[in-house]
Amino acid sequence: MGMEHLSIDPLTELRRRRSAKWRTFPEDVLPLPVAEMDFPLAEPVAKVLREAIDRSDTGYAAPTPDLAEAVRNYAWRSWRWGIGDGCIRTVADVGIGIVEVLRRIVGAGDRVVISPPVYEPFSWWVREVGAHVVEAPLAEGPGGWRLDLDALERAFSAGATAYLLCNPHNPMGLVHGRDDLKALADLADKYGVHVLSDEIHAPLVLPGAEFVPFLSVSDEARRRGFAFLSASKGWNLAGLKAAAVITADPAPKRYVDRLPPHSLYRTGHLGVLATVAAFNDSGPWLADVMDTLDHNRRLLDDLLTELLPAVRYRMPQAGFLAWLDFRALGWGDDPSAHILDAARVALNAGHRYGTSGNGWARLNFGCSPQTLTEAITRIAAAS
Ligand SMILES: Cc1ncc(COP(=O)(O)O)c(C=O)c1O
Structure with a gap:
């Protein structure tokens, strides 16, 4: 290498x-x-795409478990994160996954918390579902950036329906530590806040840091959490449209089960093929x-x-x-x-x-x- x-x-x-x-x-x-x-x-990705084009194989994504299996195996190999059967749902991209889940948990005028500076579309997604953005900014100390747990508690206790976690956090490439994620999960559980964890950059955690999947930290996290993962950043597949929504408890899973049945057919067929090749072979x-x-x-x-x-x-x-x-x-x-x-x-x-x-x-x-x-x-x- x-x-x-x-x-x-x-x-x-x-x-x-x-x-x-x-x-x-x-x-x-x-x-x-x-x-x-x-x-x-990645050559394995290029190969499945070339083969699909050669077959004129550009129809709808098939209702197969391939993507879910690839995500599950990758998560286990990479982070020893065990995802249960039936707990992975395919969507077109992380943005659509977050918006579709938000639609099912927030009502018009509800408050959704984000931690700026953060990926700009987080606030677009909240507004898209008719909710209000509440800011609990990251704190910057001598050791670097961190979640500001006091600011989060203030925002949650004032009445919030959901929190959008960015882990790793774009734009500064912050990988949240296990203790902070546990404390966040405790706060979310105490105040009844759903946590939507955008983990799209997780495959790109660099030497010196350890990625901790939010749903792996505690029962509180699993009760309150949804995770979103795709190969679109790690393998540069953003244009192909395939991502996964993951849950680890029946309560959040019930919301995901209510996603439109068509969400599979809105997922890119080439995206599924490429994502499977990325997670399995690249x-x-x-x-x-x-x-x-x-x-x-x-x-x-x-x-x-x-x-x-x-x-x-x-x-x-x-x-x-x-x-x-x-x-x-x-x-x-x-x-x-x-x-x-x-x-x-x-x-x-x-x-x-x-x-x-x-x-x-x-x-x-x-x-x-x-x-x-x-x-x-x-x-x-x-x-
Ligand atoms: C944190 C984060 N979430 C989501 C996205 C976009 O993902 P998608 O194209 O799957 O909606 C990006 C793209 O840069 C990102 O940085």
């Missing part, structure tokens, strides 16, 4: 991709925003990706220290996203606007992750070390 095995296409090739990352900005912009990776597909590829991401998160640290020492950065514990504090540079609430304009590098605007993100930006380092170096060099030249 090692980076030499992951040969990343040059920019001229990548620019031929038709996905959002490559179609949103003009040619002279280096795109490091939307959460797609620049790596080549471990060596993922290990190479992790080597590259581990290298890139350190390279980013070195580049910032050397070229942009005023930018504050904590190395993420998971994923390919870095949360950067540009406030010392005086580029205003949205440094990404200045960076796009002056450096021709696209990042995500931090203020979109909640007001605590003013002055910050999110950078996607799921790219080659050369692209990352070029991006930071360009931003430094614009400072």
